[in-house]
Amino acid sequence: MNGPHDLGGRMGFGPIAPEADEPLFHAEWEARALGIVLCCGALGYWTIDESRHARESIAPADYLRFPYYRIWLTALIELLQRHGELTARELVDGHALTPGKRPEKCLHAQGVVGVLSKGSPTCRTVEVAPRLGIGARVRVRNLQPTGHIRVPGYLRGHVGVIESQCGAHVFPDSNAVHQGEQPQHLYTVAFDGAQVWGQGEGVSIRADLWESYLEAV
The missing domain is CATH 2.30.30.50 (SH3 type barrels.)
Structure with a gap:
């Protein structure tokens, strides 16, 4: 799709300015966002391609102003709603109203390294x-x-x-x-x-x- 993610060759977005000694995360919530996305991916509802497409489908005005991990969280919300793990009411209330559908897919902290190192060969x-x-x-x-x-x-x-x-x-x-x-x-x-x-x-x-x-x- 012709989306805001495909900026190669387009002018007007300013120079690329790499940050010296850039930290892994600029705020604590970014680390939590990454963890949440990885854990939800372990539920097995979507592929990396579907998750990437969900990010690309964010409205251009929002995509271009959102920081990196807000893009990830925005797409995750869409994916969880699409697959029935999150309702609009739960999103407003800020907590779950019903149990998750795939508790057996829970990714525990001790299993993260193994899952990530295994990868998903294409x-x-x-x-x-x-x-x-x-x-x-x-x-x-x-x-x-x-x-x-x-x-x-x-x-x-x-x-x-x-x-x-x-x-x-x-x-x-x-x-x-x-x-x-x-x-x-x-x-x-x-x-x-x-x-x-x-x-x-x-x-x-x-x-x-x-x-x-x-x-x-």
């Missing part, structure tokens, strides 16, 4: 061979969906060269909206920076792109 096995070979010239399709998509907007319509084949992986666009994993081949594609940005001679850009995003040139 590589899959598919029967079809890669349609595109290393060195092939490809154009990024001009896709404008209303749902989740992992193509940076600034690469649409541009031509690049496939640098490597990365195997088959879960397709996030379908996985974000409960249409299944639908795995497909993933490629690393190299682009000329000057061609993409109109400046930057000698600069190259690399993006990992799923096969359905690409067409042979």
